[in-house]
Amino acid sequence: MENQKKAQQSYWNKNLKIISSLLAIWASVSYVAVILLGDVLSGVSFFGVTLSFWLAHQGAILVFVGIIIVYVLCMDLLDKDVSIKRTESTKGGV
Amino acid sequence: MSTEFLTLIVVAITFSLYIYIGWRAKAKDTKSFFVAGNDIPAIANGAAIAADWMSAASFISMAGLISFLGYDGTVYLMGWTGGYVLLTLLLAPYLRKFGRFTVPDFIGDRYYSNSARVIAVVATIIVSLTYVAGQMRGVGIVFSRYLQVDITTGIIIGMVIISFFSVVGGMKGITWTQVAQYSILMLAYLIPAVAISLKLTGIPIPQLALTFSDIAERLTGIQSELGFGEYIAPFQNLSKLNVFMVTMALMMGTAGLPHVIIRFYTVKTVRAARWSGVWAIIFIALLYTTAPTVGAFAKYNLIQSLNQQPIQQVREMDWVSKWETTGLLQIEDKNADGLLNISANEDTNELKIDHDIIVLSTPEVAGLRPIIIALVAAGGLAAALSTASGLLIAMSSAISHDLYYRIYKPDATEKERMLVARLVIFITVLIAGWFGINPPGFVGEVVAFAFGIAAASIFPALLMGIFDKRMNREGATAGMINGLVFTIAMILMMQSQQLFGTEKPMLDSFFGINAQGIGVVGMLINFATAFLASRGTPPPPKEIVQLVENIRMPSSD
Numbered sequence: 001m002e003n004q005k006k007a008q009q010s011y012w013n014k015n016l017k018i019i020s021s022l023l024a025i026w027a028s029v030s031y032v033a034v035i036l037l038g039d040v041l042s043g044v045s046f047f048g049v050t051l052s053f054w055l056a057h058q059g060a061i062l063v064f065v066g067i068i069i070v071y072v073l074c075m076d077l078l079d080k081d082v083s084i085k086r087t088e089s090t091k092g093g094v
Numbered sequence: 095m096s097t098e099f100l101t102l103i104v105v106a107i108t109f110s111l112y113i114y115i116g117w118r119a120k121a122k123d124t125k126s127f128f129v130a131g132n133d134i135p136a137i138a139n140g141a142a143i144a145a146d147w148m149s150a151a152s153f154i155s156m157a158g159l160i161s162f163l164g165y166d167g168t169v170y171l172m173g174w175t176g177g178y179v180l181l182t183l184l185l186a187p188y189l190r191k192f193g194r195f196t197v198p199d200f201i202g203d204r205y206y207s208n209s210a211r212v213i214a215v216v217a218t219i220i221v222s223l224t225y226v227a228g229q230m231r232g233v234g235i236v237f238s239r240y241l242q243v244d245i246t247t248g249i250i251i252g253m254v255i256i257s258f259f260s261v262v263g264g265m266k267g268i269t270w271t272q273v274a275q276y277s278i279l280m281l282a283y284l285i286p287a288v289a290i291s292l293k294l295t296g297i298p299i300p301q302l303a304l305t306f307s308d309i310a311e312r313l314t315g316i317q318s319e320l321g322f323g324e325y326i327a328p329f330q331n332l333s334k335l336n337v338f339m340v341t342m343a344l345m346m347g348t349a350g351l352p353h354v355i356i357r358f359y360t361v362k363t364v365r366a367a368r369w370s371g372v373w374a375i376i377f378i379a380l381l382y383t384t385a386p387t388v389g390a391f392a393k394y395n396l397i398q399s400l401n402q403q404p405i406q407q408v409r410e411m412d413w414v415s416k417w418e419t420t421g422l423l424q425i426e427d428k429n430a431d432g433l434l435n436i437s438a439n440e441d442t443n444e445l446k447i448d449h450d451i452i453v454l455s456t457p458e459v460a461g462l463r464p465i466i467i468a469l470v471a472a473g474g475l476a477a478a479l480s481t482a483s484g485l486l487i488a489m490s491s492a493i494s495h496d497l498y499y500r501i502y503k504p505d506a507t508e509k510e511r512m513l514v515a516r517l518v519i520f521i522t523v524l525i526a527g528w529f530g531i532n533p534p535g536f537v538g539e540v541v542a543f544a545f546g547i548a549a550a551s552i553f554p555a556l557l558m559g560i561f562d563k564r565m566n567r568e569g570a571t572a573g574m575i576n577g578l579v580f581t582i583a584m585i586l587m588m589q590s591q592q593l594f595g596t597e598k599p600m601l602d603s604f605f606g607i608n609a610q611g612i613g614v615v616g617m618l619i620n621f622a623t624a625f626l627a628s629r630g631t632p633p634p635p636k637e638i639v640q641l642v643e644n645i646r647m648p649s650s651d
Contacts, residue, residue: 012646019183026179030172030345035338038165038328049310053326056168057160057386058301061175061379068182068375072368075187079365079648 011082018074022067029055029063097464101240104468105475108278109255112271112479116259119267124511127264128195128491130360134269139366140373142269142480143357145276147174147378150232150478151541152385153279158449161389164317164325166332173341175375175382177348180553182371185349186358188560190367191645195359196488197352197552198496204559206638207567208501213574215492217551218352220582222489223529224544225353229482230530236478239420239454240471246531252479253527260483260523261516268483269360275476280380282466282473286453287384289460290391300387313394320397321438325390339611340542346617347545350553353488364648392452395459400445401436408434413458422448486526490519543585546613550577554620562628563642569628577620584612 033041034056041052121127134142152174160167192200197218202211230249237248259267287300297303304310314325323330329337348354358367400408405427408414417423424446425434437443457466494515499506506514551574558565558573586593587601588609604612633639 008643008647015646022183023179026176030176030341031338034168034172035334035341038334038337042326042328047306048308049305049326052328053165053310054305056165056328057171058305058383060168060172061383064175064179065375065379067179068372071183072372075368075648076365082648 007082007085011078014078015075018071018078022071026064026067029060034060097467098241100464101468101471104465104472105241108274108472108476111274112255112259115270115274116263116267119259119263119270121262121264121266121512123508124195124495124515126266127512127515128359128487128495129356130264130266130269132193132360132362133266134360134362136361136366136369137373138273139269139357139361139370140375141276141377142272143354143370143374144377144381145272145279145476145480146353146357146484147374147481148279148381148477149229149481149541150236150474151228152381153283153474153477154232154236154450154453156453157385157388157392158452159389160386161393161452162449163331164323165328166330166337167386167389169332169337169340169344171382171386173344174348175378176341176345178371178375178378180345180349181354181358182368182375185355185556185560186367186371187364187648188645189355189556190358190361190364191647191649192641193359195356195495196491197355197556198492199500200559201552201555201570202496202500204638204641205555205565205567205570206635207571210555210567210571210574211496211501213571213578214552214555215496217547217574217578218492219489221351221544221548221552222353222485222492223525224540224547225351226482226485226489226526227529227533228541229478229485230526231533232478233475233482234530236471236474240467240474249527249530252475252482252530253523256479256483256486257520257523260486261520264515264519265356265360265487268487269357271483272480275480276377278469279473279476279480280377282469282476283381283384285466286456286460286462286470287388289462289466290395290456291387293460294391294395300391301383304387304390309394310390313390313397316394316397316401320401320436323438325393333606335606336608336611339607339614343546343549343611343613343617344542346549346553347547347613350548350551350556351545352492352548352552353484355552355556356488356491357484388456389452392456392459396447397436400434403434404432405434405444406432413455416458417451417455422451422454482526486519486522490515490522493522494518542610543589543613546585546610546616547578547581549613550581550616550620554617554624558621558624560642560645563639564628564633565624566628566631566634568631569624569626572627573620573624576623577616580619581613581616584616585609588612 034052038052042050044051046054125131156170189200198211198214201214202208230252233252234245234249237243238245259271288298291300291303292298295303295307295309297307310326317325358370361367361370405425426444428442428444435442435444457470498514499511555570555574584604588599590596590600
């Protein structure tokens with residue numbers, strides 16, 4: 001039981017770490033880059049438009065898609081890890 | 095064959111499809127009626143979420159809105175997509191593990207309180223009702239624009255179709271019809287976008303065309319010449335503070351909208367709930383990256399081809415005369431020089447256009463065949479019906495499942511629950527239809543307020559329920575009440591002109607924040623109140639703490 005509790009806590013902590021890193025990226029591209037630094041980044045050109053405009057109209061959305069994909073792949077790996085550990089612990093007769 | 099007749103045929107075909115799907119997806123028990131039997135594959139669920147998300151307003155008005163706002167259109171582009179990151183990372187997997195039927199289900203159980211459950215029901219109904227009023231109106235408008243059918247008749251036809259597949263099929267019928275509706279609306283949106291992109295820039299992929307060709311630059315140029323401000327420059331139309339606040343209200347509100355949240359209950363596993371989030375954002379991003387391109391191209395084309403042209407010639411253009419008769423486009427030769435002058439100056443401007451015309455006119459402007467116009471009409475209807483049906487199941491389940499079954503009669507049989515569920519959803523269709531026929535004057539803006547209210551009441555309660563084990567009944571309840579009351583009061587005061595007919599709004603803004611962004615303040619008040627109240631009252635009982643620990647773990651596959 002103790003091991004299970006520890007495993008659950010460790011899973012949750014890893015989950016939190018993944019979520020917070022991804023949310024940091026989410027906030028940076030939207031609130032920081034497009035909004036707070038919108039005028040600053042207007043000075044940077046990006047192909048036919050400015051960097052901030054491209055982020056505002058397309059780039060941020062693409063980053064959101066990337067974030068969610070990364071999240072789901074990380075969690076799939078984490079879940080697999082947990083279920084491997086679970087089978088191992090039952091094999092060990094806990 | 096006239097365009098109208100062609101449109102009628104295409105629309106009729108899509109409607110028969112929805113009815114067929116509703117019939118095949120007949121709901122046999124409460125699990126299929128409320129959560130589609132937990133049987134929906136992740137990719138289908140993602141498509142259904144996307145269709146549910148994209149209303150007639152997004153389909154018809156968004157490109158137009160963005161064409162007017164330029165850079166600042168990002169409030170809608172980021173605001174209506176960024177929330178899915180919050181939903182997928184912070185809510186979806188845990189609610190699926192919780193595994194019941196509705197949002198008040200979770201709030202009532204997690205906070206071991208029927209008062210909390212009722213507050214959640216009230217918030218759900220307020221949010222969904224304000225949202226759905228506009229949807230039925232959207233159905234009527236599409237009918238009147240494309241089929242020359244009067245708006246009321248159009249709404250009634252829409253009501254009949256929705257009644258069928260939602261009463262018979264419940265959530266299962268609604269979900270699979272939404273999948274069909276997504277395919278239709280996406281096709282209908284992409285074809286004109288690709289066509290106009292090809293025509294103006296030679297690049298068939300609109301997103302690439304906007305970034306890599308010089309069209310944005312040209313648009314900025316001609317637009318600023320006429321006094322409209324620079325298209326690609328930030329904060330020309332909204333202050334930085336408001337862009338920040340409104341974007342945040344929309345994102346947090348997204349994560350608090352009951353009709354979106356319940357969509358994550360319908361899949362098989364926690365993992366599938368996460369994958370639905372992936373598919374949903376991909377399908378949504380497809381439309382939301384296309385809309386700004388349509389906005390930019392259509393605006394560029396409009397100004398370029400009409401400005402300083404002889405008015406006589408302009409009026410002879412096919413699509414101009416058609417839209418002039420509908421009143422969406424108005425020409426007035428103010429200085430009597432025979433030329434059409436477009437300018438940002440209200441006094442000298444001779445061309446007035448309604449936002450909606452941007453999407454509606456693009457197929458004709460791009461020279462596409464009438465079948466595409468028919469498809470666009472079917473797409474607009476698909477968008478309206480899919481959102482309406484999603485809202486209706488959210489609203490009716492709060493009444494038939496949460497109020498009737500969980501509070502009033504917990505010993506109701508499956509049969510009784512099914513009967514009540516079907517009856518209630520039918521009644522909500524009638525109510526929504528009535529609002530569509532007699533819309534409150536401010537329907538368009540009201541949707542934005544629904545987001546603010548959701549952000550201030552539901553989102554914090556859900557977030558804290560999952561991530562804060564110490565959050566208890568007293569905290570959550572106090573938080574929801576404060577958030578709800580503050581936000582609604584602020585909105586009523588700032589909109590008193592439109593709502594109560596006062597001469598000036600009772601309140602101009604809250605420290606510079608407008609009614610669309612005030613939900614963020616309400617949300618902060620909710621969090622703060624909840625935190626303080628919970629720490630000063632007893633912690634939640636052990637079973638509840640165990641419930642939280644349970645939902646944090648993935649299902650043991």
